[in-house]
Amino acid sequence: MITEPNLGLRDRKRLETRLRLEDAAVTLVLRDGLEHTTVDVISELADVSPRTFFNYFESKDAAILGLRQVEIAESELAEHCDRVAENGLLDTVIHLLLTVIGPPSTRPTMREDRLEILRRHPQLLTTQLAQFTQLTTEVASAVTALVARDARFAGDSPAEQAASADLVLSLCGGAVRVAVKEWAEMNPTDAEGAAEQLESRAISLAREVSVKLS
Amino acid sequence: MITEPNLGLRDRKRLETRLRLEDAAVTLVLRDGLEHTTVDVISELADVSPRTFFNYFESKDAAILGLRQVEIAESELAEHCDRVAENGLLDTVIHLLLTVIGPPSTRPTMREDRLEILRRHPQLLTTQLAQFTQLTTEVASAVTALVARDARFAGDSPAEQAASADLVLSLCGGAVRVAVKEWAEMNPTDAEGAAEQLESRAISLAREVSVKLS
DNA sequence: TTGCGCCACTGCAAATTTACAGTGATGCAA
DNA sequence: TTGCATCACTGTAAATTTGCAGTGGCGCAA
Numbered sequence: 107m108i109t110e111p112n113l114g115l116r117d118r119k120r121l122e123t124r125l126r127l128e129d130a131a132v133t134l135v136l137r138d139g140l141e142h143t144t145v146d147v148i149s150e151l152a153d154v155s156p157r158t159f160f161n162y163f164e165s166k167d168a169a170i171l172g173l174r175q176v177e178i179a180e181s182e183l184a185e186h187c188d189r190v191a192e193n194g195l196l197d198t199v200i201h202l203l204l205t206v207i208g209p210p211s212t213r214p215t216m217r218e219d220r221l222e223i224l225r226r227h228p229q230l231l232t233t234q235l236a237q238f239t240q241l242t243t244e245v246a247s248a249v250t251a252l253v254a255r256d257a258r259f260a261g262d263s264p265a266e267q268a269a270s271a272d273l274v275l276s277l278c279g280g281a282v283r284v285a286v287k288e289w290a291e292m293n294p295t296d297a298e299g300a301a302e303q304l305e306s307r308a309i310s311l312a313r314e315v316s317v318k319l320s
Numbered sequence: 321m322i323t324e325p326n327l328g329l330r331d332r333k334r335l336e337t338r339l340r341l342e343d344a345a346v347t348l349v350l351r352d353g354l355e356h357t358t359v360d361v362i363s364e365l366a367d368v369s370p371r372t373f374f375n376y377f378e379s380k381d382a383a384i385l386g387l388r389q390v391e392i393a394e395s396e397l398a399e400h401c402d403r404v405a406e407n408g409l410l411d412t413v414i415h416l417l418l419t420v421i422g423p424p425s426t427r428p429t430m431r432e433d434r435l436e437i438l439r440r441h442p443q444l445l446t447t448q449l450a451q452f453t454q455l456t457t458e459v460a461s462a463v464t465a466l467v468a469r470d471a472r473f474a475g476d477s478p479a480e481q482a483a484s485a486d487l488v489l490s491l492c493g494g495a496v497r498v499a500v501k502e503w504a505e506m507n508p509t510d511a512e513g514a515a516e517q518l519e520s521r522a523i524s525l526a527r528e529v530s531v532k533l534s
Numbered sequence: 535t536t537g538c539g540c541c542a543c544t545g546c547a548a549a550t551t552t553a554c555a556g557t558g559a560t561g562c563a564a
Numbered sequence: 565t566t567g568c569a570t571c572a573c574t575g576t577a578a579a580t581t582t583g584c585a586g587t588g589g590c591g592c593a594a
Contacts, residue, residue, distance in 0.1 A: 114582085114583080115368075115369055115581095115582070115583085116550080116581080119581090119582095120550085123551095144571065145571075146571085153329075153333075154329075154551075155329055155551065156573095157551075157552065158551055158552070160572090160573065161550080164573095165572080328553080329551095330552055330580080333551090334580085337580095358540090358541065358542085359541080360541085369581065369583075370582095371543095371581075371584090372580085374543065375580075378543095379542080379543080380542070
């Protein structure tokens with residue numbers, strides 16, 4: 107059991123429960139197939155009640171695919187706003203994206219297992235796509251809020267701010283995507299603690315490009 | 321991990337938490353001594369917050385000695401009352417006593433460990449004694465309620481009922497004590513599932529005597 | 535003696551989990 | 565076609581856990 111530092115007891119247990127549910131879902135689907143894996147047995151294997159399952163995931167598919175519920179609370183946004191002053195907009199948006207995507211699972215083979223599941227049950231791709239769409243929308247509005255609070259865009263019109271937010275999101279999204287791809291291509295044994303490096307790698311990618319373009 | 325049957329998810333987890341706390345307390349006291357074992361480290365080893373510790377035990381000593389908080393809820397009493405109709409008063413009181421004492425821990429060496437702790441830290445005997453006193457008092461009032469609901473004592477005065485309750489409690493307490501002593505003297509390897517036999521042994525002891533005296 | 539820190543323990547509000555009783559969709563057997 | 569069972573999912577109240585800010589005792593150093 108990898109102990110997550112910087113996390114209080116409550117948050118650590120929440121994370122562990124989420125991972126137990128994802129592990130149980132993936133394991134059971136691989137063993138018994140999608141239709142024979144009910145929410146009840148997933149919850150039983152994860153040692154929580156079925157109702158708790160739906161406190162963590164919007165649907166059975168979401169647990170199988172590891173899709174997190176996307177909703178940026180006002181308080182959370184405030185934290186990110188504080189980051190803007192210290193670290194700049196790019197860093198903040200990248201941090202926000204990684205927060206939304208969530209920490210990669212502890213199980214090393216999780217990625218391969220999920221790809222195998224998608225291969226066997228292509229209907230899950232629908233859920234996958236829908237989630238990506240919603241995720242982009244949600245994050246976009248948050249980024250808009252962040253841009254509106256940034257001094258450099260303070261005088262712009264709302265329309266201009268929205269456009270800037272879209273561009274910032276594109277840039278940061280691309281940086282995260284590249285960083286994740288690099289991470290995904292790493293030798294699994296090297297993946298130790300790469301989660302933290304993911305953020306700094308994405309940030310330096312984004313900064314590089316933005317400096318070159320400025 | 322021994323799975324307890326007949327128990328819902330909520331009750332099973334509550335039992336596991338209690339046992340984790342008792343295990344942690346005994347382990348740490350044996351390793352580090354009584355004064356170096358704080359509630360904080362016990363809770364940390366049991367993976368709950370220190371506040372939760374005090375939801376389960378009235379004091380640090382209670383956890384070390386495995387003394388359960390004694391309080392017989394109205395609903396619990398109602399269940400026991402149902403047993404009176406089916407099984408008779410003696411069976412019911414004995415069942416109540418064993419419920420209050422609580423199921424023996426899963427760890428086989430727990431008894432020896434606690435005796436060793438009492439040897440090293442005799443001041444814990446004070447807590448032990450105090451608890452026994454309170455336990456007797458609490459159970460006594462419950463037994464009084466049970467007697468009051470028993471058809472054979474229905475016509476008696478409250479004073480007579482109270483006296484009968486005391487005698488019934490003495491008899492059943494003695495039976496349980498003898499049964500526990502027999503159990504404690506068993507070869508530890510034979511102690512498998514003896515918890516259930518404990519009750520039937522105590523019941524037959526009490527019945528034997530009451531038949532002989534009637 | 536005084537202050538300071540550690541520790542046992544408590545009160546309380548907020549977060550989390552559970553039990554339970556639903557609803558609606560879907561498949562399957564009579 | 566008509567139940568009937570199963571399953572995904574939801575609303576809600578109650579149980580449980582946690583964080584936090586205490587209180588009070590006690591030892592120990594200045």
